[in-house]
Amino acid sequence: MGDAHTVLAAVPRRLADCTRQRRLKRGQALFRIDDRPQHIFFVLSGELRLIRTASSGAEIVLHRSRCGFFAEASLDAETYHCDGIATSDSDVLDFPLRGFRAALEDDSGFSHAFRQHLAREVIKLRARSERLSLKTAAERVVHFVETEGRDGIVALPYSKKAWAADLGLTHEALYRALGKMEQAGMISIEGSNSVEVSIVADPRKSFDTDNA
Amino acid sequence: MGDAHTVLAAVPRRLADCTRQRRLKRGQALFRIDDRPQHIFFVLSGELRLIRTASSGAEIVLHRSRCGFFAEASLDAETYHCDGIATSDSDVLDFPLRGFRAALEDDSGFSHAFRQHLAREVIKLRARSERLSLKTAAERVVHFVETEGRDGIVALPYSKKAWAADLGLTHEALYRALGKMEQAGMISIEGSNSVEVSIVADPRKSFDTDNA
DNA sequence: CGTACTTTTGAATCGCATCAAATCTGGTGG
DNA sequence: CCACCAGATTTGATGCGATTCAAAAGTACG
Numbered sequence: 001m002g003d004a005h006t007v008l009a010a011v012p013r014r015l016a017d018c019t020r021q022r023r024l025k026r027g028q029a030l031f032r033i034d035d036r037p038q039h040i041f042f043v044l045s046g047e048l049r050l051i052r053t054a055s056s057g058a059e060i061v062l063h064r065s066r067c068g069f070f071a072e073a074s075l076d077a078e079t080y081h082c083d084g085i086a087t088s089d090s091d092v093l094d095f096p097l098r099g100f101r102a103a104l105e106d107d108s109g110f111s112h113a114f115r116q117h118l119a120r121e122v123i124k125l126r127a128r129s130e131r132l133s134l135k136t137a138a139e140r141v142v143h144f145v146e147t148e149g150r151d152g153i154v155a156l157p158y159s160k161k162a163w164a165a166d167l168g169l170t171h172e173a174l175y176r177a178l179g180k181m182e183q184a185g186m187i188s189i190e191g192s193n194s195v196e197v198s199i200v201a202d203p204r205k206s207f208d209t210d211n212a
Numbered sequence: 213m214g215d216a217h218t219v220l221a222a223v224p225r226r227l228a229d230c231t232r233q234r235r236l237k238r239g240q241a242l243f244r245i246d247d248r249p250q251h252i253f254f255v256l257s258g259e260l261r262l263i264r265t266a267s268s269g270a271e272i273v274l275h276r277s278r279c280g281f282f283a284e285a286s287l288d289a290e291t292y293h294c295d296g297i298a299t300s301d302s303d304v305l306d307f308p309l310r311g312f313r314a315a316l317e318d319d320s321g322f323s324h325a326f327r328q329h330l331a332r333e334v335i336k337l338r339a340r341s342e343r344l345s346l347k348t349a350a351e352r353v354v355h356f357v358e359t360e361g362r363d364g365i366v367a368l369p370y371s372k373k374a375w376a377a378d379l380g381l382t383h384e385a386l387y388r389a390l391g392k393m394e395q396a397g398m399i400s401i402e403g404s405n406s407v408e409v410s411i412v413a414d415p416r417k418s419f420d421t422d423n424a
Numbered sequence: 425c426g427t428a429c430t431t432t433t434g435a436a437t438c439g440c441a442t443c444a445a446a447t448c449t450g451g452t453g454g
Numbered sequence: 455c456c457a458c459c460a461g462a463t464t465t466g467a468t469g470c471g472a473t474t475c476a477a478a479a480g481t482a483c484g
Binding site for chain 4: 348384385
């Protein structure tokens with residue numbers, strides 16, 4: 001859940017004044033492929049997706065967003081190259097594209113902040129890609145904690161079920177992996193919803209203590 | 213393999229004039245954690261990695277780059293939060309950080325181009341993350357083709373072995389998947405090094421024609 | 425021609441997905 | 455307060471697909 005006021009406070013006044021908040025129904029389209037972009041979006045709650053429908057009919061998901069800017073690509077595109085769909089009831093901010101571009105041109109502070117936002121996003125996504133190319137659940141957990149946490153400790157911003165999806169695992173696989181890791185003394189978990197995970201031992205060692 | 217001239221041509225004269233090309237030996241460090249950033253890098257050939265060493269001693273890979281900007285994070289950071297290591301003999305461009313920042317401030321065209329570069333990177337990485345969260349090799353292949361290609365056809369910029377790594381698979385798994393898919397009439401492959409893959413049928417249908 | 429690399433196939437194993445079901449949890453309304 | 459519900463959490467059993475180890479065949483290049 002993002003907060004509209006916080007977001008708008010980080011944006012030049014002139015731009016903030018002409019952005020609107022909107023509520024989307026599940027299944028509703030923000031835009032369709034080949035449409036001319038009119039807005040940049042910011043997801044406050046719910047879920048938005050970028051979807052391309054393959055020639056074979058398969059739906060290709062390019063991006064899922066539950067919080068943050070959405071469809072930044074439209075900044076420099078003449079037309080959309082995919083559909084933008086709300087897959088849950090969602091709250092969205094609509095930044096007029098014209099105003100957004102103008103703000104980037106005129107306001108060097110905003111331009112800098114937005115570039116910083118993009119750079120951070122790149123960093124995070126690269127780490128996530130590396131993480132998803134790890135083969136086992138345990139490795140991904142360790143990678144997540146070492147990457148997103150501090151000193152081997154991380155507070156989860158969401159449920160373990162949502163965490164599992166983020167790690168590219170089923171929730172069952174994650175629960176089992178966490179159980180084994182905790183039992184092996186590799187990690188310790190506290191709390192229920194907001195969980196603290198701290199890495200104690202090396203994932204490569206001492207992970208086969210029990211296999212009964 | 214990137215070309216230094218092409219890269220430098222896309223950069224303001226003043227910045228280009230003070231960047232240097234360097235050759236790195238396998239294992240050589242570009243920078244260490246807590247160093248103060250002095251340069252932004254561009255990988256021309258070889259491979260560079262961002263690596264964080266976990267408290268447990270495990271090496272966490274945050275990013276691998278074989279071509280393109282490297283360590284853009286240093287643009288806005290006081291110190292590095294990980295190590296930058298060449299994992300193969302590599303050719304690298306060193307952009308002085310000061311000059312790079314100045315160019316972004318002064319040259320609105322360059323600022324725009326760099327923001328565009330970051331935005332594209334974000335798009336690509338999000339698609340890659342979605343792809344890596346798909347469970348089967350066949351789904352990832354289809355996703356790749358539909359995402360990176362045009363009209364269901366894609367020319368691979370690298371060997372199938374490298375493609376497998378990009379898809380988060382072992383090369384054996386990819387070869388087998390491609391074989392099955394081709395035999396099932398889902399795709400067709402031409403050429404050896406630069407391969408064209410075109411999706412013919414839906415991955416969900418007609419994929420169990422043979423299981424002998 | 426020989427070396428290094430990619431491509432390909434085989435067999436065995438392991439871990440995750442899947443389906444199923446039970447328990448626990450927080451929150452709602454009676 | 456308690457019954458109840460929706461969701462998260464946990465455990466079990468089974469099968470599949472990818473990994474792994476191994477090795478052969480093909481290919482590029484000096």
